[in-house]
Amino acid sequence: MTNTQIPAVRPKRQVAEAAPAPRPSARERGTRLLAALFLAPTIVGIVIFTVVPIVGSVVLSLFHWNVIDSPTFAGADNYREMVTDSTVLVSFRNTLVFMVLAVALQLFIALTLALAVNGRMPVWLRSVFRSAFFFPLILSAASISVVMKYLFNQDFGVVNWLLGLIGIAPVPWLTSENSAMAAVILVYVWQQFGFSFLLFVGGLNNIPKEIHEAASLDGATGLRKHLTVTLPLLSPTLLVASVVGIINALQVFEQPYVLTNGGPGDSTRTVVMVIYETAFEQLRFGEASAVGVLLFVLVMAVTALQFRLSRRFVHYQ
Amino acid sequence: MSQATLTASRARRTLAPWARIAGLAVCALLTLGPVIWTVSTSLRTPAESFDLPPKIIPTSPTIESYRGVFDQIDVWLLALNSTLVTALIAVGQMITAGLAGYAFARLEFRFKKPLFGLVLATMMVPLQVTIVPVFLVLKSMGLTDTLLGLIIPAFPTAFGTFLMRQYFLGMPKDLGEAAMLDGCGPWRTFRSVYAPLATPGLAIVGVLAFNYHWNEFFRPLILETSGQNYTLPLGLVSLQGNLGTGSISVVLAGVVLSMIPAVAVFVVGQRPLREGITSAGVNR
Numbered sequence: 001m002t003n004t005q006i007p008a009v010r011p012k013r014q015v016a017e018a019a020p021a022p023r024p025s026a027r028e029r030g031t032r033l034l035a036a037l038f039l040a041p042t043i044v045g046i047v048i049f050t051v052v053p054i055v056g057s058v059v060l061s062l063f064h065w066n067v068i069d070s071p072t073f074a075g076a077d078n079y080r081e082m083v084t085d086s087t088v089l090v091s092f093r094n095t096l097v098f099m100v101l102a103v104a105l106q107l108f109i110a111l112t113l114a115l116a117v118n119g120r121m122p123v124w125l126r127s128v129f130r131s132a133f134f135f136p137l138i139l140s141a142a143s144i145s146v147v148m149k150y151l152f153n154q155d156f157g158v159v160n161w162l163l164g165l166i167g168i169a170p171v172p173w174l175t176s177e178n179s180a181m182a183a184v185i186l187v188y189v190w191q192q193f194g195f196s197f198l199l200f201v202g203g204l205n206n207i208p209k210e211i212h213e214a215a216s217l218d219g220a221t222g223l224r225k226h227l228t229v230t231l232p233l234l235s236p237t238l239l240v241a242s243v244v245g246i247i248n249a250l251q252v253f254e255q256p257y258v259l260t261n262g263g264p265g266d267s268t269r270t271v272v273m274v275i276y277e278t279a280f281e282q283l284r285f286g287e288a289s290a291v292g293v294l295l296f297v298l299v300m301a302v303t304a305l306q307f308r309l310s311r312r313f314v315h316y317q
Numbered sequence: 318m319s320q321a322t323l324t325a326s327r328a329r330r331t332l333a334p335w336a337r338i339a340g341l342a343v344c345a346l347l348t349l350g351p352v353i354w355t356v357s358t359s360l361r362t363p364a365e366s367f368d369l370p371p372k373i374i375p376t377s378p379t380i381e382s383y384r385g386v387f388d389q390i391d392v393w394l395l396a397l398n399s400t401l402v403t404a405l406i407a408v409g410q411m412i413t414a415g416l417a418g419y420a421f422a423r424l425e426f427r428f429k430k431p432l433f434g435l436v437l438a439t440m441m442v443p444l445q446v447t448i449v450p451v452f453l454v455l456k457s458m459g460l461t462d463t464l465l466g467l468i469i470p471a472f473p474t475a476f477g478t479f480l481m482r483q484y485f486l487g488m489p490k491d492l493g494e495a496a497m498l499d500g501c502g503p504w505r506t507f508r509s510v511y512a513p514l515a516t517p518g519l520a521i522v523g524v525l526a527f528n529y530h531w532n533e534f535f536r537p538l539i540l541e542t543s544g545q546n547y548t549l550p551l552g553l554v555s556l557q558g559n560l561g562t563g564s565i566s567v568v569l570a571g572v573v574l575s576m577i578p579a580v581a582v583f584v585v586g587q588r589p590l591r592e593g594i595t596s597a598g599v600n601r
């Protein structure tokens with residue numbers, strides 16, 4: 001379409017829209033009423049349980065409140081307190097470290113396996129592999145973390161026994177400040193990589209076969225073909241997988257709560273654990289809300305940054 | 318091309334698939350390993366629980382641990398609570414998402430775009446950020462420490478609404494137009510023409526809701542304070558707390574019991590589940 005055609009069409013539409021609307025017919029009124037009824041449960045629910053709470057969080061973060069006594073205005077106190085509270089600061093650092101490592105590992109494993117599964121093999125075998133990698137996703141993070149606590153036990157855990165087979169000394173996984181986060185990350189990634197894996201399998205299937213054939217004819221093989229041809233074509237899927245992966249990782253709770261309860265020390269305490277403890281164990285609702293608001297800002301900022309960066313790297317066909 | 322590189326590339330062509338499949342098999346075994354270990358250990362006697370190397374096939378299999386779970390916690394009550402919560406949320410989400418998705422896809426009304434924008438935006442809001450005010454809202458309604466307090470806030474689903482909108486948009490418009498010409502009003506058009514066609518889409522919403530809420534831990538942990546309102550994941554974590562390290566096979570038997578419905582849904586609903594995850598890349 002040439003540019004000159006667009007203005008020729010537009011004014012017509014504008015005139016049509018600007019004309020005084022005729023009185024709605026009975027049918028139109030019926031449609032509107034139906035729309036209102038259909039939307040009511042969703043919109044009312046979202047307003048009560050998401051929109052109002054977001055505003056509520058911001059308001060609450062300006063007060064001191066323990067639910068029992070009446071709230072007192074705190075101004076920026078909660079925020080000031082937050083940036084000087086070492087536990088809160090450590091929890092943000094832990095969460096960021098967790099996010100970077102967990103998402104990187106998850107995407108790497110998922111992409112490698114998706115490329116491998118996408119290769120030539122019998123159909124039934126492919127679906128066996130696909131189901132296997134997808135399986136942990138259906139399990140409860142809390143109860144699987146209970147299981148993992150035994151597997152990562154220093155003395156009788158299967159993980160250390162396996163490491164022993166290849167000559168690695170037992171690691172005090174959950175009891176040392178140096179390795180507890182590694183265990184939390186491994187458990188999380190084990191359960192979550194299937195999600196990115198499914199996205200990648202879907203993304204790879206959408207890449208037209210001819211492009212790969214053309215690349216092969218030009219002499220591209222193996223890793224090189226993947227790096228120069230597959231990855232750019234897969235970049236929209238990579239963007240979705242990393243955005244969702246990051247949003248989920250910033251909310252990690254079950255694994256550290258069950259595996260280590262934030263310890264040893266504060267080494268695996270995450271932001272959501274701090275929100276939970278501050279609000280529901282210490283009954284400091286204002287302080288907890290301030291942490292929540294900061295987490296929200298962080299999620300938004302990281303996502304916005306990602307979309308901005310992706311403009312340079314994501315290729316749409 | 319020299320003779321050497323030719324042979325090398327031929328070797329890669331014949332060897333690589335086997336190496337790749339063997340590698341995948343090892344990865345699949347590592348992925349399923351913890352689950353296999355859980356099932357096999359739950360069938361061992363407590364004395365054999367810590368055997369290394371772990372025996373996949375127990376030497377003297379026993380369901381003693383499963384009896385132990387029923388002695389330690391009220392499995393029936395927990396399962397009933399979990400079933401009630403999960404089933405009602407799944408059905409509720411299918412209804413709300415089906416209706417709202419249809420309205421956004423096929424009905425004309427004012428503020429359609431901003432309202433849809435609002436729904437999409439809430440997909441970005443982490444549950445944990447709003448949990449304190451949500452708790453207070455529920456408290457003011459008298460719904461804390463009730464199962465209803467878990468169920469009602471979970472009815473609206475931004476992702477489900479989005480998914481159903483896409484689903485209805487994918488259906489031919491002429492069907493509805495033909496129905497209108499035959500004298501169907503907007504409600505009849507929805508009820509007799511489009512709603513029956515939407516069943517597979519609704520199944521995706523239902524299976525996703527089941528999977529997520531059956532396993533849910535964070536909201537029940539905060540909302541349910543008395544044991545009689547616990548759901549299975551809460552009960553299991555508390556079971557582990559009661560026991561110390563003595564009889565892990567009992568804890569693992571509990572984990573296996575709680576997995577059974579999830580695995581059943583996985584077997585039956587694998588396709589809808591996969592499609593739901595792949596279609597928009599959001600898991601809650």
